[in-house]
Amino acid sequence: MTESQTQSQWERVGGEPAVKAVLDRFYEGVLDEPQLSGFFENVAVDDIKPHLAEVLKVVLGGPGARTDIDLASYLTEAHSDLGVSESDFELTGKVLLDTLEEFDVPADIVETIEDVLATVQPFVVAA
Numbered sequence: 001m002t003e004s005q006t007q008s009q010w011e012r013v014g015g016e017p018a019v020k021a022v023l024d025r026f027y028e029g030v031l032d033e034p035q036l037s038g039f040f041e042n043v044a045v046d047d048i049k050p051h052l053a054e055v056l057k058v059v060l061g062g063p064g065a066r067t068d069i070d071l072a073s074y075l076t077e078a079h080s081d082l083g084v085s086e087s088d089f090e091l092t093g094k095v096l097l098d099t100l101e102e103f104d105v106p107a108d109i110v111e112t113i114e115d116v117l118a119t120v121q122p123f124v125v126a127a
């Protein structure tokens with residue numbers, strides 16, 4: 001087996017430090033978008049990042065990832081009062097994918113994250 005087959009996607013991205021760097025850049029991009037920045041006006045973004053890192057660890061198969069997170073109810077609860085529209089969600093997804101490109105994240109990992117975006121959209125976007 002080649003190394004890329006034995007390592008998890010989490011490890012291939014560069015593990016915890018790389019995910020942290022990506023999330024820092026991602027939130028910079030989000031706060032730069034006038035359509036999105038208002039959502040985070042009264043929120044400490046640095047408090048959200050570890051939660052999002054935890055979600056990514058589950059998704060990318062990181063070591064010791066939690067197995068007890070029910071993403072549907074967790075994400076629905078976290079966003080239920082925010083009124084996130086489909087267009088807000090799409091723009092956020094674009095900022096994330098642009099960030100992954102900037103960090104030269106391998107294509108198969110980008111695909112995993114695109115799949116996750118499609119899966120979680122109904123939990124984040126207000127009904």
Ligand code: HEM
Pocket residue numbers: 036039040043047048051052055075078079082084088089092116117120124
């Ligand atoms: C892939 C899509 C998304 C994922 C996986 C995600 C994930 C998360 C997570 C894990 C939290 C932390 C929940 C907690 O503290 O326990 C959170 C909070 C938050 N998210 Fe998202 N999110 C997504 C999309 C969005 C979008 C599109 C917006 C708005 C444009 C948004 C706005 C927020 C805000 C404002 C909070 C803080 C809520 C609060 O503390 O009151 N999220 N998100």
